[in-house]
Amino acid sequence: MVLLALWVAGLLTYQMPGPGWLGGAVALLWLLAAVWAAWQVARGRGTRRLWAAFAGALALAGLWWLLLTPRQDRDWADDVAQRLHVESFDGRHVVLDNVRDFTWRTETDYDARWVRRSYDLDQLRSADLVLSYWMGPAIAHTLVSFGFEDGRHLVFSLEIRKERGESFSALGGFFRKFEMTLVASEETDIIRTRTNARGEDVYLYRLHGMDRNQLKTLFAAYIDQARQLDAAPGFYNTLTSNCTTIVFDLARHIAPRLPLDYRLLASGYLAEYAQEVGALTPGVPYAELHAKGRITERALKMAPDDDFSTVIRQGIPGTEQDPQQ
Known part of the structure; x- marks a missing residue:
């Protein structure tokens, strides 16, 4: 009762x-x-x-x-105003509309830009787990960044679709307070805003053990999620439909027997879970992966003409063979 x-x-x-x-x-x-x-x-x-x-x-x-039903027609905040739209996808070539490419100076001072991007999934070469800490060591926002042979990266992030002036509430996420959206973004937008504009502490880990077909499978799973949310809105749920559980659900396309774990909710410890199941660079202690994976200081100190994606990966185990731009 x-x-x-x-x-x-x-x-x-x-x-x-x-x-x-x-x-x-x-x-x-x-x-x-x-x-x-x-x-x-x-x-x-x-x-x-x-x-x-x-x-x-x-x-x-x-x-x-x-x-209570989710909607697509609210007065959305600028950073989630557009829905990711899959213009075409034939299993190899994909064209995405509304990829986010904002330039952030502060959280409230930015240049909004939504772009169209084309990718050849036969050129996929890597996937990275990105954890952005915004509320203590146990809670982190989870993103996945895909790398291509030409040096480009595309980041996927499941987020609440905030209305203008609205802010996130973990408790509200249990009561259908927020719709959810899948954001596809350039790293200079969605990662850099966390390190440089919001003051969050960000870590990047190279995901290990996936060949190109598995990378394509994971990428295609995100495409399918984008199509679903573009066709019909859905509610964000703090427990079952959040930024971490979607990564786990999509990863099960590749490894169906991935075990459930409390760290899927305490997302700040997700990298430890990933190492335990063999998903991070092998032969490197977790403490070293964690220390070298911290990209915050590199992002803050880089020169204006430096390549963001190259600089933040300097020294991260498993990224040694990444193309240099």
């Missing part, structure tokens, strides 16, 4: 129309009523009527939950 009451309170807090304080106030009143009802039931007073009232309230909340 307590858990169900808390769920309804969360629903009221994050889905109640009107100002934010109104949802919090109604949720508090609901919790007070639920506590009073539980106390009456414990004392054996009005048990049948109270249970009937509680069940009715739950039924209404459940109906409300089912009627």
